[in-house]
Amino acid sequence: MTAPQHRTPEPMWNAWGTASEADPLPEHLRALLTDALGVPRRDTPSVPRDQVRIRESALPDVARASIQDAVGAEHLHTDEHTRLLHTGGKSTPDLLRRRSGDADEAPDAVVRPGTHEEVELVLRACARHRVAVIAFGGGTSVVGGVSPDRSALPVVVALDLARLDRLLELDTESGTATLQAGLRGPEAERLLRERGFTLGHFPQSFEYASIGGFAATRSSGQASAGYGRFDDMVLDLRVATPRGTIRPGRAPASAAGPDLRQLFLGSEGAFGVVTEVTVRVRPAPAETRHEAWSFPDFATGAAALRQLARTGSLPTVARLSDETETGLNLASSEVGGSAPSGGCLAVTTYEGTAEHVGARHAEVAELLRAAGGTSLGAEPADSWDRGRFHAPYLRDALLDVNTLAETLETATTWSNLDRTYRAVHGALTEALGEQGTPPLVMCHVSHIYPTGASLYFTVACARAADPVAQWQHAKRAAGDAITSVGATITHHHAVGSDHRDWMVEEVGELGLDVLRAVKETVDPEGVLNPGKLLPPK
């Protein structure tokens, strides 16, 4: 068993990441906000920590005693600071609430089990005492996945998996690794790289999100074209439930009935707590190469990506920004460099052996050129690569200067892509425009499949008096637009509480009954992450 050498730094309670990495918004971008979006120049900083309202812990003594028996008193925390750090995730509404001083939904306690068996004991204790349990990985959910919901059960504990941080096994012959659920992205990757392997899973939240969280949300990383989505990588899971343990996978492929792994991948802590994940790993790449491309417009670029996906000749990373996102990237000079103004920027990355990188690059470049692309060389793509994990800090800088910024995502078939793009773009523009805050709406494609692709929207506009309500109105309009055109309510952010009301459109009433039956079987007391994934009956 191998533990990581470096721990993930403690994240800020009111922003992404750590304070040492955060920068104020550059003056030229602030001026752009005023000129382009009419954002009044006003500072809107977070309240200081000592002005945050946190509810008193209401964990009953009898539940406290049972949980302490399971994990030891030193791993049960009811202090305000620890509970604040487990109050919700990192969506813009989550951050806005905490920045305004509202952490009233804080869990009643934070529990840190150290083994699978301890997780099981905690779940049993919570079922016995009717205490809700929120599995907590990196806390990077952007859909309300880790926000306490007290409508069914008044007492809530956050089950923080940080102590489950080992690489348990590496089978180099089969190319599999068994990782404990609490390992964060960088720690997992470091443990594998030291042994010559990579997971190849790099979501933008990589620096803080956990292995268990990736499995529980069916996460998709920026290199999904080359390495696949996280759920594609999973061979097996070890899942603790209040009724015992399930190990649903044992072979690379099987015809032994429906694939039970799929019930737990994406189950968002509502069906059980993932404590270990066995994943397929790949040899660490010997070479990495970046190349950026320009396309005359988004439709031409999307058609080029479709051809790539259809031929199966894929780079490791393939992403395409629409005209607005390309323009903003140039203006913010994050990806500027040698890119010409206008058109749409695409980024490609190739990883593997030198031979693979050379051959794959040649195939892809020929196809992109024939599809209307112009190579911009390595620099704009290098620049994207350097800045990609820093981008979330920009949102906090925007929130500081009277601006609302948030993202949402979907996926659909290639034939429905343009319709979905227009429907969501139009819905966001209208819903924010009618509140007197016309937005900048940007989009990119970053996950491609033979049959379709994801669309990821970023929105920025002046902040209204109640920015949470302002965004909720826009989000409702966008979600309705997504479902009305037959696209999915989420490609990789998961359901949480924010998307659960669209689950009936997503899977139908009978589909919801199937999911509810699973939950009732593994969690008869309903203590596992109440209010998430499934809408109330």
Ligand SMILES: Cc1cc2nc3c(=O)[nH]c(=O)nc-3n(C[C@H](O)[C@H](O)[C@H](O)COP(=O)(O)OP(=O)(O)OC[C@H]3O[C@@H](n4cnc5c(N)ncnc54)[C@H](O)[C@@H]3O)c2cc1C
């Ligand atoms: C800036 C930013 C960028 C992001 N970029 C991406 C991206 O590129 N791709 C992507 O897929 N997502 C992205 N996300 C969303 C988020 O990071 C993912 O959903 C991630 O997989 C969550 O992992 P986590 O460990 O933080 O989980 P948490 O936020 O802790 O939990 C998420 C959900 O999973 C459940 N859960 C967590 N751990 C377990 C476990 N061990 N067992 C059972 N249930 C568990 C929780 O109860 C909750 O319902 C981004 C988020 C942010 C804030």
